[in-house]
Amino acid sequence: MPDTAILPQPATMPGTEPTPDAILQLGFAFWQSKTLLSAVELGLFTLLDEAGPLPAAAVGARLGLHPRALSDFLDALVALGMLGRDAAGRYGNTPATARYLVRSRPGYVGGMLEMANARLYPYWGRLTDGLRTGLPQNEIRDGQPGIFETLYADPAALEGFLQAMTGLSRPNARAMAEAFPWGEHASVADIGCAQGGCLAEILRAHPHLRGIGYDLPQVRPVFEDFARGQGLQDRMRFTAGDFFADPLPQAEVLVMGHILHDWDLEAKRMLLRKAHAALPPGGALVVYDAMIDDDRRENAFGLLMSLNMLVETPGGFDYTGSDCAGWMEEAGFRAVRVRHLQGPYAMAVGIR
Numbered sequence: 504m505p506d507t508a509i510l511p512q513p514a515t516m517p518g519t520e521p522t523p524d525a526i527l528q529l530g531f532a533f534w535q536s537k538t539l540l541s542a543v544e545l546g547l548f549t550l551l552d553e554a555g556p557l558p559a560a561a562v563g564a565r566l567g568l569h570p571r572a573l574s575d576f577l578d579a580l581v582a583l584g585m586l587g588r589d590a591a592g593r594y595g596n597t598p599a600t601a602r603y604l605v606r607s608r609p610g611y612v613g614g615m616l617e618m619a620n621a622r623l624y625p626y627w628g629r630l631t632d633g634l635r636t637g638l639p640q641n642e643i644r645d646g647q648p649g650i651f652e653t654l655y656a657d658p659a660a661l662e663g664f665l666q667a668m669t670g671l672s673r674p675n676a677r678a679m680a681e682a683f684p685w686g687e688h689a690s691v692a693d694i695g696c697a698q699g700g701c702l703a704e705i706l707r708a709h710p711h712l713r714g715i716g717y718d719l720p721q722v723r724p725v726f727e728d729f730a731r732g733q734g735l736q737d738r739m740r741f742t743a744g745d746f747f748a749d750p751l752p753q754a755e756v757l758v759m760g761h762i763l764h765d766w767d768l769e770a771k772r773m774l775l776r777k778a779h780a781a782l783p784p785g786g787a788l789v790v791y792d793a794m795i796d797d798d799r800r801e802n803a804f805g806l807l808m809s810l811n812m813l814v815e816t817p818g819g820f821d822y823t824g825s826d827c828a829g830w831m832e833e834a835g836f837r838a839v840r841v842r843h844l845q846g847p848y849a850m851a852v853g854i855r
């Protein structure tokens with residue numbers, strides 16, 4: 504019997520014709536993204552939080568917008584579910600945009616969207632070139648240093664990036680705080696900790712734990728300010744280091760979130776070996792990323808994140824849970840398990 508799964512499948516069910524709707528919706532999805540990204544760039548959601556619901560003319564006056572497309576812009580955001588409009592024609596935030604897109608709120612995820620707007624949107628316009636050449640399409644292509652060097656040369660851009668990482672990683676940190684047996688360990692070090700958002704979530708949920716944030720030296724002031732702001736300055740401290748050149752810090756658990764995907768396979772393996780060497784016997788490594796499903800069919804976000812690594816880095820790529828487990832075992836970890844965290848994210852845990 505031939506294997507029917509590998510035979511050409513009929514394109515349609517008998518009696519039905521495919522429509523182009525899904526294709527066109529996907530093809531024009533950038534209209535929606537850019538409308539939202541411009542609203543975040545303009546601070547629209549923050550304005551509506553501070554001023555309360557406003558008519559279009561008042562929004563235009565406060566944000567310096569030309570009247571021509573003002574109502575189209577605001578009503579498009581209503582149609583996309585990003586704003587509400589009351590019977591008097593005043594625009595206001597939805598519960599979700601009030602919570603996640605107002606700059607002063609702790610749940611703000613707009614930092615990542617500000618970066619997506621300023622960097623990724625133009626750089627993704629060169630995706631076809633990246634696919635043809637295998638080369639990054641960000642400032643590296645324009646002869647400048649890469650993402651970290653560029654961000655780290657500008658304190659405001661650095662702070663924005665580190666805060667943005669907290670917005671992106673907080674839901675994973677919450678899931679990790681529940682899913683990992685923290686009660687069996689006394690200390691944790693977050694390797695490439697950014698602002699310290701992930702560490703803070705874990706420490707808050709497990710008051711017996713102490714934490715180290717490990718990152719490049721320029722991150723120290725941002726980390727220490729954040730730790731003070733969280734009231735956790737006595738339980739989380741910063742250790743400066745370059746994970747390519749320096750030893751990793753000593754702790755019973757090491758976390759690497761959004762780290763391995765930035766680098767090529769050789770660097771990924773080196774970092775895993777270094778983590779293994781730094782841990783005490785019985786210590787654990789927790790790796791999290793938007794890990795691709797093993798069959799590489801479902802986790803579109805993870806696959807697109809990997810394309811983003813093409814755009815942003817010389818050799819980075821995302822990977823499946825099985826890939827990660829295999830590399831961890833090669834590095835000497837035992838009892839490696841992969842577990843879903845939330846949304847498109849998963850963690851791989853291995854024991855030294």
Ligand SMILES: C[S@@+](CC[C@H](N)C(=O)[O-])C[C@H]1O[C@@H](n2cnc3c(N)ncnc32)[C@H](O)[C@@H]1O
Pocket residue numbers: 651668669671672694695696697698701717718719722744745746747759760761762
């Ligand atoms: C994509 S961010 C991930 C931040 C955080 N782990 C998270 O998931 O939210 C990568 C982090 O690695 C840090 N990093 C980059 N190169 C590094 C190096 N050579 N040594 C130590 N940290 C580095 C960056 O400063 C940044 O904070």
